[in-house]
Amino acid sequence: MKKKRIAGIAAVLAGLVGGAGLAPASADSGCANNQVCFWTDINYVGAKYGAPYRNGYVGWMNDQASTFRIGWSTSPYHYVMFYEHANFWGHRFYAKEGQAFNLTSLAFPGGGSWNDKISSHDEAR
Numbered sequence: 668m669k670k671k672r673i674a675g676i677a678a679v680l681a682g683l684v685g686g687a688g689l690a691p692a693s694a695d696s697g698c699a700n701n702q703v704c705f706w707t708d709i710n711y712v713g714a715k716y717g718a719p720y721r722n723g724y725v726g727w728m729n730d731q732a733s734t735f736r737i738g739w740s741t742s743p744y745h746y747v748m749f750y751e752h753a754n755f756w757g758h759r760f761y762a763k764e765g766q767a768f769n770l771t772s773l774a775f776p777g778g779g780s781w782n783d784k785i786s787s788h789d790e791a792r
């Protein structure tokens with residue numbers, strides 16, 4: 668029951684920020700300019716979340732992201748720094764516009780992967 672409710676909220680939010688609507692998740696692997704996009708499962712599957720490069724808290728996507736893609740930048744900032752905790756704190760890594768990763772493939776300091784860990788992200792040069 669709880670799972671169902673969360674999925675419903677996710678779909679509404681995805682529609683608001685990314686225009687994802689109710690299209691099949693696997694058909695929506697893109698990310699708009701100046702946005703960072705996350706999916707709850709690897710390979711762009713599951714619920715999608717999008718936000719501007721600078722985002723102090725990823726909201727309902729907190730500790731749930733398994734894939735990300737960085738949309739192209741139209742500002743002087745062409746990189747995104749991802750953080751373990753909210754408000755740009757904790758372990759971090761950066762990636763460039765246009766890049767996409769399965770977070771299960773990205774090593775986390777001290778062991779494991781970055782899967783289900785990202786809580787905030789910020790623009791960088």
Ligand SMILES: [Ca+2]
Pocket residue numbers: 729730750751752753783784785786
């Ligand atoms: Ca986290």
